[in-house]
Amino acid sequence: MLPLAMGASLVLLLGSLSAHTVSLQARMQGIREQQQRRAEDRLASAGQQLLAELHRSHPCLLALPLPQWDVQGLACAPAQAIAGLRQGQGLGGSYRLVAWRPELQPAELLLELAAGGGQPARQGAFTVQLAPAQPPAQPQPQITDVRLVGLRGVAP
């Protein structure tokens, strides 16, 4: 009788512990998803902030790939402004401009969020639709749409 009772008790306890573990795992998964969403929020906001700043103050840089900003870009934007665009402060943290490729269709923007608050550094890729320049009415390309298309962690 006693071995039977012990066996049945063990089965009951193990079963309920498994159920509890599953519910804890679901909670952890929920927390991870929220962290991912918050990272997307920060990246999407940084992308919009950067593009709005380009649109507002330095639309001439929209036509130039990032490596050329410090060469040809200096003809239309001061070095300090370019440095401010390369590294900025957005909603919830700082970000870095990793790549801008207007020669692609659609153009590609790559931003990196700094690590912080227990979160790793993350990169976000955006596609940016540009309407080509039509001088003299529109001497520079104009942004018509932006989408965050991917998010990935960055190895420390």
Place this chain on the structure above:
Amino acid sequence: MSLIELLTGSVLFTAAAGSSLQLWALAGAAAVAEQRQQERLEQAEVALARAETYLRGLAPSAGDCTTATAQLLQALAVQPLAPGLARQLEVSPSGDGVVLRVAVAGEAEPRQRLYAPAAFGRCGIPQGGGGGTP
């Protein structure tokens, strides 16, 4: 089978069954709470997506971006919001974007995103912007 063995076995089984029942109840309650929280979080996601959809639906204008921002702010303020969510809207420090914060009951931090009409081509290039040829 002795009486002591029977009593010990019964007590052991009863205690295990009671503990198991409590654990199942805890797990069940946690699963239900998590499900409800996930639903609220999904609703927050919908509210943010709706803001972006609205922004894409704005007619492009050659006008000032602050005008498009004011229009966006007014439109977002009257968007429906699911129960358990609270919305806060403010104009970004640069004045040409809207920061939308959606607080979800039970979450320490709100979701927050910046929406800039300029990033969607919904307003014109201001006069005096660095529009020179590089």
